[in-house]
Amino acid sequence: MKINAAVLREMGAPKPYAVSQPLRIETLELGEPGHDEVLVRIAAAGLCHSDLSVINGSRPRPMPMALGHEAAGVVVKTGAGVRDLVPGDHVIMVFMPSCGHCLPCAEGRPALCEPGAAANGRGSLLSGAMLLEREDHSAVHHHLGVSAFADHAVVSRHSLVKVDPSIPLEIAALFGCAVLTGMGAVVNTAQVSAGQSVVVIGLGGVGLAAVLGAVASGAAQIIAVDLSEDKMALARELGATATVNAGDADAVDQVRALTRGGADFAFEFAGVLPALERAWKMTRRGGTTITAGLPPPEAALGVNVVQLVAEERALKGSYIGTCVPVRDIPRYVELYQLGRLPVDRLMTGTIPLSEINEGFDRLHEGSVVRLVVTFGA
Template sequence: MPHEVHAVVAAEHGAPVELRTIVVPDPGPGDVLVAVRACGVCHTDLHYRDGAIGDAFPFLLGHEAAGVIEEVGPGVTGLAPGDFVVLAWRAPCGACRSCRRGRPWYCFDSVNAGRPMTLRDGTSRTASGGGTPLTPALGIGAFAEKTLVAAGQAVKVDPHARPEAAGLIGCGVMAGYGAAVHTGAVGSGDTVAVIGCGGVGSAAIAGASLAGARRVIAVDIDDRKLDGATRFGATHTVNSRGTDPVEAVRGLTGGHGADVVIDAVGRPETWTQGFFMRDLAGTLVQVGVPDPDMRVELPLIDLFSRGGALKSSWYGDCLPSRDFPVLIDRYLGGRLDLDGFVTETIALDEVESAFDKMRDGRVLRSVVVI
């Protein structure tokens, strides 16, 4: 029978989020019901709240989550009630042109749950027993006591991992780590510069360090974030508020620039800085998400003459079923400091205040604990 649970909902464009009662249906074919244990507050949730990702309100927010399988739907294999899982917003379909070409980390038709979660709002009822259908953030919707996802979105990991830390690999940590390790292909002896030292940028620093980078340069306008970046493996820091970051990075790399630059901010000015911060034939990876109206202009001769690669990193080019267990093992082995990303733990009704702290740069991650 359907489950009535508390959840955080963005009801309309720009309005404060609300704690509402929602209806979560039993899992259908290929779906699993997950009791959420913890869920990080990510910038993407704020983008949904503010209407920057679409207008399919109301949104059920939350997507950086870890929890325990409660029920599995017909046809589900490899998962069972009691399994500890991290939720992923990419569940390769196996049938799109990218999956057929052996590149499931680019899947263009990721699988989501087949049944909608709904508001208990007194409107006309759906087959699941609820009212207005909800749009779950990134197909997950985990600021809730329970959520319904496709089985491919639930990745089984070692249950000894702390849920508050484990859930963060579901989005921000994986995006940053993968931007360095997968998209940027950082290798032993490389020099790396990371612009923006929030959660994603700090994860990129950690990934570059684990990949064997000789020098990892953290760039930000906030000394607090730069101090934190050293915890994740930064060897040098540059405060770009009063310093030209391009010249500073060149000065730290023998005048050449970095082999790999990762823009974890996603603004025209940071992308342009990253472009010129590279060594000749270097790689620029954009993982920060820009607003739709942002533009970059460069002389075409600069694109040609500097060579190298300009890449966008979607979800760190990850394959969750492959990468999540590896990152959890590294965390449990003391090689990846996931606990360092958890600034505070909060309750479901504190998400709106967590957005304020995130805007002000006071946290790497606030994590909702259920």
């Protein structure tokens, strides 16, 4: 079938993207769903820094590629072997498919699925299939098994979680990346307990979802750190007990003073090395620093090993919030429905697919939290 999709032809285009137009809306041929695959009509797809990092080249991917990885939609057709989804079901897409059989999956860590990571790296679906092509029959790669900046997508059944159809799909989309990553880092990776102290650096969609996760976990202190006064104000509205401007020369000292020596947990979501270095310095003796930011592959962190040992500090990575999507997404959606997880506050607004380059300019500038591309019925 013919679809319209936002295709990145090459990385590293100059800014502003409204002028250079790195993403072009192209008509592509989308193949039929194969075994264990599903055709989904995309309703909404969020603009995320993970997309931006492919556009600017800091996260290299095979080109050309149809971008988009945080999305929700409606099942149109199922391939052979899919027995638990039917046309009309509402689904959230997850950008790491899990095979269920490799060692990480067997250990209950599907976010680290080895075949899923390999498929994402080569720009294919989990099966190895590449179902997008141009009129000249040249292949277009899939982005993280999803390629959601399009009106339709074929994805692995293992990239989908069925959800209650009463939740608006433009809100549901945010659960596939921002909420899973931010909330999950707090709840799963750190396992924050009631009464503990938390600092969150980087208040995009993921960072603000972490603030919501800290509130839901009962953290006594939640300190939000960013350069944007607007985002810090939103963090306070969402439950942060204090904010610190990342541009302040004494930002680390401010956090350590507020927490009487450092936070129990410091979370870094900015995706730049100086932010992670600051997060480490904001954590107390015996505390844990967690990063879900993705700087360029060559970035390397220097850690004082004596401090690591003598202070029993911990440094951990968190990918997709150490999530089990089929467990976590329904739980988080239920909290939203109960009014205890106001995910809708993370959405700055909606845009049509035709404005996607301008949307990424706004994301790069830091003037938005989450813009969502929406598609007509």
